[in-house]
Amino acid sequence: MNMMVTRRALLGGMALGGAAAFLPGSAFAFRADGATLYPATNAFIKGFVDRRELAGTLACIGKGQEAPLSFGAGTQAMDSAKPVGPDTLWRLYSMTKPITAMAAMLLIEEGKMGLDQPIADFLPAFAKMTVQNTPDGSITAVHPAKTPITVRQLLTHTAGLGYNIIQTGPLRDAYNKAGLIGGQVSRLPIPGMPPITPAPSLAAFADRLAELPLVYEPGTRWSYSVGLDLMGRVIEVVSGQAFDAFLKTRLFGPLGMTSTFFQVPASEAGRLSTNYFPMGGVLLPIDPGTSSIYLDKPPMPYGGGGLVSSARDYDRFLAMLLGEGETGGVRIMKPETARLAMSNLLTEGVATRGSMIDGQGFGAGGRVSLAGSPTGEGVYGWGGAAGTIGFVDRARGYRVGGYTQYMPADVLPFQAKFGEAFYKDVMR
Template sequence: MQAEIGTPEAVGLSSERLERIVPWMRGYVEAGKLPGLSVTVARRGQVVFSRSAGLRDLARGLPMDDDTIVRIYSMTKPLTSVAILMLYEEGRFQLDDPITRFLPEFRNMRVLVGGSRAKPETVPAERDITFRDLLTHTSGLTYGFMDATLVDRMYREEGVDFQTAETSLADVVAKAAGLPLLAQPGAEWNYSIATDVLGHLVAVISGQPFDAFLRERIIRPLGMVDTDFHVPPEKIARFASNYALGEGGRLTLIDDAREGRYAKPRSVPSGGGGLVSTASDYARFCRFMLGGGALDGVRLLGRKTVALMTANHLRGDLADMGQPRFSESSYSGIGFGLGVSVMLDPAKAQILGTPGEVAWGGAASTAFWIDPAEDLFVILLTQLMPSSTWPIRRELRVLTYAALIE
């Protein structure tokens, strides 16, 4: 059962103000800044705005539609977090348990403190990485693409890349375990491969391949019919191509919909960024979260677990947790829960919002946020890398919240 289609005024939103989103969308397309995009707004269980603009495939002239399939990249992370929390609810582990219970390769980790690639200087980790560290990105792991530290460089040189690896999930995790940490576990917030490690932990603890677990225990029960780690032949015509800004600021193809790596099954299912999905599918996930862990009579998590997941687990906001090198959100006024960011202080974040609102985005400029206090969620889908190219997420937040009238 899909969300009901309603009128904005019936759920306390202004039709006139929501319509401001349309010229905003068209403006980005007509200026050649985005290939195409879609926006979905829902409140009190009813979708009241669902519009698309531009093209999903520039070369083929195919329009961006409501059922366009896109790479959601890091919007995969909340689903992986739900998967590991389902196992937590089964009593398989506690959040403060060391992951070495299941992944002994992470024993005796070392932390980089200086030196060079030829002669890195490290000290012993003060404690093991815990499940909570992974869920909150405070594990000391990193991402190679950030290219900001010596550890990032080591990741690239050793092939710690869950997007491009063609071996196995276990193999890439083992490579990461053989490299130094960027910081002591629990000390700093650093966006990282932590959720990919959680995907491997799901496989190890459940005894089931991670991608199979996600499909059978989450994706299918929630009715997310177009969400997977690749796009099958019968759906490939609906898949969007991916772009970046090239020479002269022109949109340049970086991954073709029909010839790219998503057109066939992946060897390494990335829990940190491997899924494709649609607006209607991700709306079902948002409804599940707003429903306290249940959707259409299907319960995957208890409401207290969802409450824990969406609470801030940091000592303050992201800005208080060292010097974050990259995030799909701003730092000030934003905390982090178990797999999602958490709004703490809209004034400090300098953006409209509500304390307790959860969110995240993906590398191709996609985003979602869920506002329990307003019983509202918003989904933004497009395909442009990197996600920091244009301030579309913040602009859409203003346009959406300005439409609230009750």
Template sequence: MTGSLEDILQPYVESKSLPGAVALVDRGDGSGPEVAVVGSADAAGGAPMVRDSIFRIASLTKPVIAAAVMALVEEGRFALVDPVAPWLPEIAEPVVVRTPASPVDDVVPAARPVTVADLLTFRAGWGFPADFSLPAVAPLFGELLQGPPQPQRVAAPDAWMAALARIPMLHQPGEAWLYNTCSDILGVLIARVAGCSLPEFLAERVFEPLGMTDTGFAVPAGQLGRFAHQYRTGPDGALELVDAPDGQWSSVPAFPSGGGGLVSTLDDYHRFARMLLEEGGPVLAPESVRLMTTDWLTPAQRAGAGLFLEGQGWGFGGSVDITPTDPWNVLGRYGWIGGTGTAAHIVPSTGAVTLLMTQLELTGPTPPERMRELWAYAAS
């Protein structure tokens, strides 16, 4: 192991390809976490990044949602094998396009009901395939606003579910892994089963027990000074502002997205990661964590996911490394990346944690070099 965590990230700031970043590596060897804080909270070089800067964590929301579902399973509110139709009647009798390439009006009935496990493993039939040109994919962007988080633009849960019911599945339940949409459906399921809003349930059952005081679906007005700006890389390579601190996350949205709506901090998400490594306490039982961090996919399903998984498996809410073929790829590593420039992984066998929080959107499903460098450093 050479250099430091800051040595990895600082060159990206100096080249102006990254405004700033906060990262953590805990190898689980008793030496404690190494933390690096570099750059600024905005591209103009104004307020410096700080350890407790708040970020839009996008798809790092997905493991949190999976944990919330497992809390309801432990309560006996439903089982993994149960159909979700009693709580989500809009999708009680879904239809499926005859083939993945068929038009959206060429459909057949679903062969069986959608279950809780189908949603947790992303095999319910709705979501993004490796080929975005398939006809049944377009309505996910147009009617459901799936894609980069836009919390203030999405319809409330009941209207969103009504729109989902009009969109045919791309595959039969249990047949194929498809990205993203299942986590949003799970967010609606949690709220309806629990009889309260998704923000309320997560606050009571996950955030408060873990002390995750800066995690939620909006940033309070008094904390906007710690909220980083959000950027994308424009066609000319320059950074373009996507969202300012007083923008889309300044108030709780009508649709709290289970697929990508949370904001959080480095230390808050570290608490969530440690919960998973410490067998779930005080949120989950050990068996629930084991189920979350186990690969559920067949070889064909992993292969069909294309660049989304790069051959990895999938647990509940996150990927599972099953073939350690790269320097950063550790057998059993569980976690995920967020399209807003975030990443979080744990290694249950060693107790290791790696976290990266940035405010620069990814350009596609393939993790950027800065993430791979971080993972290789953590594994060294």
């Protein structure tokens, strides 16, 4: 049974919290010396397993283009003896967003679409959007949008679009009714989560979304949204390829990301971790790896939250970013494209106060640190609803991933404090 991703779950997954918000090709090593080189990070992730708060945790850290070190604790599930490792599969959820955004940047690099081009040039249904007179108020008391939605705005959550995990009232209900969700959680019924029939394709998703009003005027406010899911449809139309095929051809194949899936093959099910809901000191399995919803073909490839991957694979993606478009002798994009994607793409006047990126910038699908951040400039990345986090620190030359599986991600401080633990090690 498909279940919507709860508001609290994805909000928790994206918060990355205060200091953690940016305080947050090659061979892979699973080595004990990673724990020695990064003692604060190791103690931090190991503590969750020692306290039996999480089944398994993993850190994957690379310096420059060197082979990364992975070190972790625990197992793929509480009832499993298989230890977590570089090839364990994790539900990325919104760590999918930077991948989708970089795919879009490839089309921008090729001149097939422009950063500030209206998406209505590709999806005509978005030519005449309306905006709620009152955000999250009536969906019939609306007015015409003053400006068109652009590619930049989809990449940066400034298009004015909503999210069923963010919005309240009639617009949230309309999103749910139309099946405009950003991912899957479980085959199992979960208390408090209404059953929703997801849109059956990216084309249907886009068409249904275009019929609903925007929450805000395009380009005026940062508001977490389905923008990167919609970008998947834009990529299909512009490239002439199915979105998932485009990712495989242009990113996963060249980077050797052979363990990154929208649907986990049955042959790889033994590597899939279990996702948990911590409650009252007990870990309730909401999506067991052996019977996961990710073993089923999803209704559509969710560009905002649909991928499952390994630390080995996601590190290759991060290595490409840190290498400004190149890793292991394979160039994915031009250096200037990579730098642009990881720069602050918010236009002047975009309101961010009170949002998840308050005091930070935002690039193509990920948060960007600014000069006044605790780490200074140069950090780009994002997190996922089930506790994962991934980022590159371009100034210091690190690529970093933290992996575990639980939701909501704010129930435990793994994601929110992971970056803080890492920077204790590298800013000593």
